[in-house]
Amino acid sequence: MSYYGTNDFSYNSDFNLRVRDIKKGNLDFSWLDDARETVKVRRKDPRRGLTVEDCEVGPYSIENTPEIVRENRGLAPRGAILAEGSEQPDLGPSLNKKSDVWGYRVQRYWEEAMSRQWNVSTDVPWQDMDKHEIPDEVEIAFCQLCTLLSEVEMIATDLPAKWSHHMNSYFQEVKGFIATQAIDEARHAEVFRKRALAGAGLFRASVRGEHALKGILEADSYSEGSVFLHVLGEGFILTLFRSSEFISPTPVEQRMFQLVMQDEARHVSYGLQHLKYLMDNCPEVRPQINGFLDEAERHLTGLFNPDQLESMIVLGGKGTTPECIRHGIEVVGAFQGKQIEEYFHRAERAGLPERRERSPLLELQQRMIAGITG
Amino acid sequence: MAIKFPSLDFFQELANRMNANPAEFEKLGFCDTVMGVKVDGDTSHLYSLTFDIFDCSDVRELSSPEGAEFDFMLEAPLSLWRESLESIQKHGQPEPAYTLNSLSHVGDRMKVVYDDPEGHDKFYRFMATIQAFVNQASDLEIEWA
Numbered sequence: 001m002s003y004y005g006t007n008d009f010s011y012n013s014d015f016n017l018r019v020r021d022i023k024k025g026n027l028d029f030s031w032l033d034d035a036r037e038t039v040k041v042r043r044k045d046p047r048r049g050l051t052v053e054d055c056e057v058g059p060y061s062i063e064n065t066p067e068i069v070r071e072n073r074g075l076a077p078r079g080a081i082l083a084e085g086s087e088q089p090d091l092g093p094s095l096n097k098k099s100d101v102w103g104y105r106v107q108r109y110w111e112e113a114m115s116r117q118w119n120v121s122t123d124v125p126w127q128d129m130d131k132h133e134i135p136d137e138v139e140i141a142f143c144q145l146c147t148l149l150s151e152v153e154m155i156a157t158d159l160p161a162k163w164s165h166h167m168n169s170y171f172q173e174v175k176g177f178i179a180t181q182a183i184d185e186a187r188h189a190e191v192f193r194k195r196a197l198a199g200a201g202l203f204r205a206s207v208r209g210e211h212a213l214k215g216i217l218e219a220d221s222y223s224e225g226s227v228f229l230h231v232l233g234e235g236f237i238l239t240l241f242r243s244s245e246f247i248s249p250t251p252v253e254q255r256m257f258q259l260v261m262q263d264e265a266r267h268v269s270y271g272l273q274h275l276k277y278l279m280d281n282c283p284e285v286r287p288q289i290n291g292f293l294d295e296a297e298r299h300l301t302g303l304f305n306p307d308q309l310e311s312m313i314v315l316g317g318k319g320t321t322p323e324c325i326r327h328g329i330e331v332v333g334a335f336q337g338k339q340i341e342e343y344f345h346r347a348e349r350a351g352l353p354e355r356r357e358r359s360p361l362l363e364l365q366q367r368m369i370a371g372i373t374g
Numbered sequence: 375m376a377i378k379f380p381s382l383d384f385f386q387e388l389a390n391r392m393n394a395n396p397a398e399f400e401k402l403g404f405c406d407t408v409m410g411v412k413v414d415g416d417t418s419h420l421y422s423l424t425f426d427i428f429d430c431s432d433v434r435e436l437s438s439p440e441g442a443e444f445d446f447m448l449e450a451p452l453s454l455w456r457e458s459l460e461s462i463q464k465h466g467q468p469e470p471a472y473t474l475n476s477l478s479h480v481g482d483r484m485k486v487v488y489d490d491p492e493g494h495d496k497f498y499r500f501m502a503t504i505q506a507f508v509n510q511a512s513d514l515e516i517e518w519a
Contacts, residue, residue: 048427115403117403246480254470261498268495269499335480342494349490
């Protein structure tokens with residue numbers, strides 16, 4: 001036990017006397033005195049059920065919450081009555097400013113996440129694995145990719161979990177959304193592990209990749225962690241998933257990537273909308289975010305470690321003959337170019353068009369491709 | 375009875391099938407997007423498909439994308455749409471090279487036209503639903519234009 005409260009309620013004589021009085025039937029109903037504005041919360045569309053957005057009304061609405069939450073540092077849900085003069089415990093949230101965490105449309109992403117959950121055990125056609133023959137080198141390359149992706153998904157599970165309790169409880173929608181992200185990412189780690197074990201097994205863990213992933217987890221602020229994970233990292237991984245579906249050896253892997261792709265794209269959308277909200281409402285952080293991204297983009301190239309790059313080339317070319325490798329290099333080069341271009345476009349839309357000019361990514365990509373071909 | 379491709383009837387039939395099959399599409403989850411489908415040939419055809427929760431609630435043919443508020447538009451020549459649909463008809467689902475993702479990824483055989491990256495990302499957020507929507511053509515008798 002590391003937390004000892006300021007009051008031992010079990011021995012508090014006032015409290016004990018009051019409980020005895022209540023049990024005798026002497027209720028004072030003081031908790032009914034606080035006047036509440038009555039709100040009407042109903043389903044706007046019965047097919048969606050009662051949504052988070054349906055509950056955005058009156059004093060419960062995020063719109064009616066100040067940019068900086070000062071009065072609540074505990075677990076009170078937004079709109080609850082805080083007892084005057086009483087001492088709520090301070091749970092020490094460090095993210096008390098809406099722009100620290102909020103993203104446009106986050107309520108919708110939460111609902112979408114809840115409705116589009118899937119199950120690794122039953123939604124991937126594992127029963128079809130034996131119907132298809134995969135050449136050994138392609139299978140091993142695929143399992144090398146699964147090994148890296150398992151590492152990536154571990155960090156993507158940990159980052160939202162790390163920041164959730166730092167968020168003020170008034171930002172429940174963001175806490176809820178990143179909780180769905182944590183379960184999505186845990187499911188992704190599960191699917192890649194299961195696929196590897198059902199095939200050739202897990203292969204080399206990535207030293208470079210893990211350094212890159214550590215950079216995400218060690219970000220100094222939630223916004224930095226979010227822009228690194230959601231916009232940069234998951235944006236890149238989304239394109240990698242697209243490519244992986246494209247080069248999937250069989251319909252089993254194809255289905256797997258279709259499903260993980262959907263979750264990943266939702267996380268990217270939230271990250272984009274958080275970055276946009278941050279730039280719109282807190283433009284003074286732009287130099288800090290840019291400085292962070294200068295380093296984060298360098299870190300990210302760690303994901304292009306030689307094992308992963310070679311396995312992608314083998315998968316892209318569907319083999320290890322010189323001709324297959326030549327074709328694989330073309331496929332991987334094309335998707336890397338796409339990763340970078342889509343990232344710049346997202347950054348531009350979020351309000352950071354300067355990334356295209358100052359980013360080290362283009363030069364690094366050219367160096368890597370030259371290294372492979374050269 | 376054969377349905378012509380491309381035609382409004384073709385996409386309306388897919389919409390009808392989707393709306394009559396809640397079990398499959400409710401399992402895939404909410405899908406809220408407006409997408410364009412452009413089929414290039416001697417005469418180009420453009421269709422607007424509105425997905426709303428679990429249904430395809432609106433299908434229409436447009437003379438141009440001007441003014442249409444698409445989240446994204448898939449654009450490909452008729453020959454590629456035909457190859458893709460024939461793959462679906464042969465296997466019940468597309469072979470790996472003919473999924474919407476594969477067609478629109480490396481080589482850009484199918485173009486994904488978009489303005490806002492969030493609209494673009496909807497293509498991926500709802501990929502399983504959109505692919506399942508197209509896969510419903512597996513047992514349609516198609517008359518090619």
